[in-house]
Amino acid sequence: MSEHQQAAERDIDDATPELEDAIDPEDELREDQDEPALDPAAAARRAAALAHIRKFGDPVLRTRARPVDRFDAALSDEVAQMGELMIDAIGVGLAATQIGVLHRVLVYRVQQESPVVALVNPEIEWKGGEEEIMEEGCLSLPAVLVEVERPLHVRVRARDERGEEILVEATGLEARVIQHEIDHLDGVLILDRTSRDQRREAMRALREAQEAP
Secondary structure, three states, X not given: OOHHHHHHHHOOOOOOOOOOOOOOHHHOOOOOOOOOOOOHHHHHHHHHHHOOOOOOOOHHHHOOOEOOOOOOHHHHHHHHHHHHHHHHOOXXXXXXXXXXXXEOEEEEOOOOOOOOEEEEEXXXXXXXXXXXXXXXXXXXXXXXXXXXXXXXXXXXXXXXXXXXXXXXXXXXXXXXXXXXXXXXXXXXXXXXXXXXXXXXXXXXXXXXXXXXX
């Protein structure tokens, strides 16, 4: 853990990342669906990464992250660590709050061959009128898949880890992943964006996962 992260952890008031191989893009938010077996080394990396990710019930997941005002080497280290965790955990996105850091920072990668993108202090400045319903999972909610309706197109203004301004015009899966992770930075979970019936089923799945040996 970097000094930057340690400082951010203290900001929590002492309260207490789809497969890297080929996957249908429409399935990439489905964290707990049937997957090809991982080799032992990859499985070990995934387990180690998941152990660093806060799970449902942790209060930090319901806390709004604070804007970043220092763009230094420590922030770059934080972003690099988040990218590694996301990849090892076989995810397509990760928000800083999911590792207990109250920074408005997210990383994502929706294609295996693409570089990891970091968005610092992201703000959605435009959403298209067309929306789509799709199943989403979350590394912080193991065993949960729920249908979430989101805009298909968004424009997001942010900075990179060096403080340079960037503008992202995203569509489809990329737009969905960015919106999912910004929700995390606002303390919002996919359970808040689905129907009452699906929320009830999700809570049952979470309880069963917690009770499993």
